[in-house]
Amino acid sequence: MAEKPTSGELFGVPYNFERPKLSRMLSSYWQPGEGMLVEKPFGIGYTLNLANWRSWIVLAVAGVLLWQQQGSGDGDESAVDEAVEVVVDD
Numbered sequence: 001m002a003e004k005p006t007s008g009e010l011f012g013v014p015y016n017f018e019r020p021k022l023s024r025m026l027s028s029y030w031q032p033g034e035g036m037l038v039e040k041p042f043g044i045g046y047t048l049n050l051a052n053w054r055s056w057i058v059l060a061v062a063g064v065l066l067w068q069q070q071g072s073g074d075g076d077e078s079a080v081d082e083a084v085e086v087v088v089d090d
Contacts, residue, residue, distance in 0.1 A: 014039040014046070 007016040020042040028041035029050050036054040037046040048055040 013044060015044045016040065016042055018042070 006018045007014075009015070016039065025041045028038060029047065031038050031049050032051040034049050034052070036049055036052045036058075038049045040047045048058065050056070
């Protein structure tokens with residue numbers, strides 16, 4: 001029986017199921033001269049290239065959105081706990 005390939009591309013999406021190594025993990029997240037997205041060191045798809053300045057902008061925007069979501073959740077809790085009276089006319 002033929003052995004299944006551990007890395008390759010399927011429908012244009014890369015995959016890699018080789019045993020992860022620390023050196024491969026570190027080198028895949030820092031690739032100067034490459035684009036914003038690079039192949040994942042383990043798994044399916046792409047990940048951010050931290051050597052590209054656009055990746056840091058994406059991380060900053062995601063962090064700000066997460067911070068805003070965390071902060072806006074504090075004031076909405078009292079509105080959820082209030083009782084609401086519903087009147088239905090037949």
